[in-house]
Amino acid sequence: MPITLLRVLIAAILLVVVGFTVAPYATSYVSTSAVVNAPLINIRAPFSGIIVQPTKPVSSIVETGETLIELKNSRSQRGTLQGVKTRLGSLNGEIVGMEKQMRELSDLRTDLITRRDALVAARTTWFIPRLDAAKANIDRAQASLLKAQGNMARMEDLAEDGTATATTLSAAEADLIAAQADLAQQKAVYAQLEVERDTLDGEMGIDLTSNGFEQIEYRLNEIDVRLADINAQLLERQAQRAGLKNQIAILSVEALRQESFAPKVSTSGIIWEASASEGGTVASGENVATVLDCTRRFLEVQLPERHFENIPTGTTARVQLKGSTEHFTAQVLTAYGSGARPNRDMQAASPRIQTEDGFRVIVGLGDANVDDVMASGSFCNVGRTADVRFELHHDSFMSRLSRLFAGLGGNTSTSSALTSDTAATPIETE
Incomplete structure (x- = not known):
């Protein structure tokens, strides 16, 4: 009898153990693997x-x-900038030299114009008085x-009367011709003087009696040509x-940017990979530090692919990190099949889980x-594995059976934990 009782007791214990082992799979969808992950900022x-x-040590906040x-x-990076500044200084x-030369030529031109006007x-x-004298000569010639x-x-008249000889008549005729010629000459002289007077205020400034005006006009023309040439060169230099000023402005910004690099942390996190110590050298494009973004943690869970549509x-998930006695709830963000390529750029914990026969x-x-x-020392639990369970479909047989047992008061420790966890409010997700 005692042996029979012992056998019954052992069988009951085995049934209870099997029940506790099978109950989670009968009342929920259980993950085959799960790992906590978070993106890295390189x-x-x-x-x-x-x-x-340098950065703070590894695991520092x-x-x-x-x-x-x-x-x-x-x-x-300032060599090029200094070279451009030198060129700007020379320019x-x-x-300044051209502007000074133009001012001096302009002053000389003004002086020449003043001299010409004088x-x-x-x-x-x-x-x-010369014109007056010429007019008097014309009047005298007219009188003559x-x-x-x-x-x-x-x-x-005397010749007609026979009292004058032919010689006297010829001499009178010669005097008349000479008087006419003298009058014409005096008028020509007056006209010449008028031409000289009228051309004094003209652009050429011609003086028929002296080359002083011609020299001044020549020098003025030469100065105008020189001023035009310098002005063209000045516009080019300007x-x-x-x-160069625009180039210096761009190079100054670039030199300042390339002079030092001191990035600011955009989001709170933990040092995943620290830099070398002070005085260490780095190459262009080299990864100098990595920050773990604990604000965007996620749990990567693998399940059999037959549960994909369920x-x-x-969907509410019940999560228990392995090694922890606490449970918490979270919500499903997305799901993708085994054929989908995972986003390796978001990888923090390595290696990522494989989903060859699940989703x-x-x-x-x-x-x-x-x-x-505790969180900073464990990198916000990134890399830890977990047991994750999802509620069965509301109309499933096991779900109805579980609710029946719950209604009869037959609450087991597993169903009680499941009920309390599924009724908890899910944590805020991104």
Whole structure:
């Protein structure tokens, strides 16, 4: 009898053990594997340089706005900028010299014009008595002509009366011709003086009696040509100066950007990979630090692919990290089949789980408290595996059976835990 009782007791214990083992699979969808993950933020050096301020050690907390690392460019980027500034200085010197030369030529031109105007005024004043003298000579020539004409008329009358000889008549005729020629000459002289006077204020400034005006006009023309040539060169230099100033502005910004690199932390996280120590060298494009973004943690869960349509987005998941006695709930963000290529750029924990015979479910875990020593020391639990269960479909047989047992008061520890966890409010997800 005792042996029979012992056998019955052993059988009951085995049934209870099997029940506890099979019950989770009968009342929920159980993950085959699950791992906590989070994206990594890689910081790469934009240039070859030296570490002036290294990052904090691995697993240290970094806050938003904090300077993560500071690099100094090992090769000076200001050589090109200094060369352009030197060219600008030389060009400024040329422009100043040209402007000074133009001012001096303009002053000389003004002086020559003043001298020419003075000469014109003097010549004009000088021409007044000359014109008066020319007019007097014309009047005298006209009087001589009238006298010669009267003498000629008298000689002709005397010749008709026979009292004048042919020689006397011929002499009177010659005097008349000479008087006419003298009058014409005096008029020509007057016309010449008028031409000289009228051309003094003209553009050429011709003086028929002196070459002073011609020299001044020649020099003025030469100065105008020189001014036009310098002005063209000056405009070219000014355009070059404007281009160099624009280039200097661009190079200054670039030199400042390339002089040092001190990125700020965009989101709170934990140092996943620290930089080398102070004074260490880095190459352009080299990864100098990596920050774990604990604000976007997720749980990567693998399930048999036959459950794909039974776990839609928003489904509540019951999560227990392995090694922990606590449970919490989360919600499904998305799911994709075994044939889908995972996003390796989001990889934090390595290696990522494989889904050759199942499908992958992404469960949002939300933000982690990086100020917690336990969380920061364990990298916000990234890389830890977990047991994840999902509620059965509401109309499934086992779900109805579970609700029946619950209604009869036959609550087991497993169903009680499941009921309490599924009734909990899910944590906030991204």
